[in-house]
Amino acid sequence: MASELRRPERTFTIRQLCLEFKATPRALRFYEDKGLLNPARQGLNRVYSYRDRARLQMILQGKRVGLSLAEIRDILDSYNKSEEGGITQKAKMLRKFRERIITLEQQRHDVEEAIKTLQTSCENLEKQLTEVRPDLLPKADDYDKVVRARVDHHHELAAK
Secondary structure, rough: OOOOOOOOOOOOOOHHHHOOOOOOHHHHHHHHOOOOOEEEEOOOOEEEEEHHHHHHHHHHHHHOOOOHHHHHHHHHHHHHHHHHOOOOHHHHHHHHHHHHHHHHHHHHHHHHHHHHHHHHHHHHHHHHHHHHHEEEOOOHHHHHHHHHHHHHHHHHHHHO
């Protein structure tokens, strides 16, 4: 019987993963320090496997939706090689994602209520100031500049 030749697994450099996932080398080293990634070494270079790449993808997805590193670790650690398709891991991820949806929906409700309260307060304050000291009312241009600066800052952070 001829022995089967095993094709070597494709590997990735830290640079390749950083470019693909728009992450920093510092972030990947941090995840390694926390035991979430375990790249092999070739001299001083880190060599990432498909498994590391998949784990990084899950880490970043978890962070993006607001999971803690402990929650992400719990999901990653639930992977069982003997299961077809990592079903336990997927079930745990589904449960965590559904919990996160509930939390975010509550936060959205809280934010909407806070905005309504602030809008009502602003209307009342503007009415009072208009009657007594209209010169103290902020100009619409001033408000627009602040909003534009915050939006620009948010876009800069998102681009990083």
